[in-house]
Amino acid sequence: MKRFDKHIFICENKRPEGHPRGCCADKNSQALKELFKTRLKQLGVNSSIRANTSGCLDACEFGPSLVVYPEGIWYGGVTENDVEEIIQSHLMNNIPVERLLIKDKRFNKDVVKD
Ligand code: FES
Numbered sequence: 001m002k003r004f005d006k007h008i009f010i011c012e013n014k015r016p017e018g019h020p021r022g023c024c025a026d027k028n029s030q031a032l033k034e035l036f037k038t039r040l041k042q043l044g045v046n047s048s049i050r051a052n053t054s055g056c057l058d059a060c061e062f063g064p065s066l067v068v069y070p071e072g073i074w075y076g077g078v079t080e081n082d083v084e085e086i087i088q089s090h091l092m093n094n095i096p097v098e099r100l101l102i103k104d105k106r107f108n109k110d111v112v113k114d
Helices: 028-043 078-091
Strands: 006-011 049-054 066-069 071-076
Touching: 006 028, 006 078, 028 049, 028 078, 071 078
Parallel strands: 006 049
Antiparallel strands: 006 066, 066 071
16 A cells, blocks of 8 residues: 555755756745645645655756656646645646646656647
8 A cells, every 4th residue: 555645746955046057945945845735734635645845856947846746747837826726636636737837848748749
């Protein structure tokens, strides 16, 4: 039996000021992670859907970046205003939020068309 139905990893990597790749920490990712954790707990689903901090996911240019497993669906440019939609649509009802998907085949090869 698996431990969690879904697992969402939110990059909180921090790079030095002026680094050419930038970082998700400078794009509000810690607050994003906290909001996911808070809402999942409020909804009573935190024992089956887990939100965790991640280091760099190598999707820095799309940050703040996050990935949902077991599907391996990648999101980018997520704001606090998007958290509820990701939870309600994807995490609880298995419908990915199309408009927030990283539009790059390296990440979402099954959902990004040629
Ligand atoms: S710094 Fe977040 S994906 Fe690289």
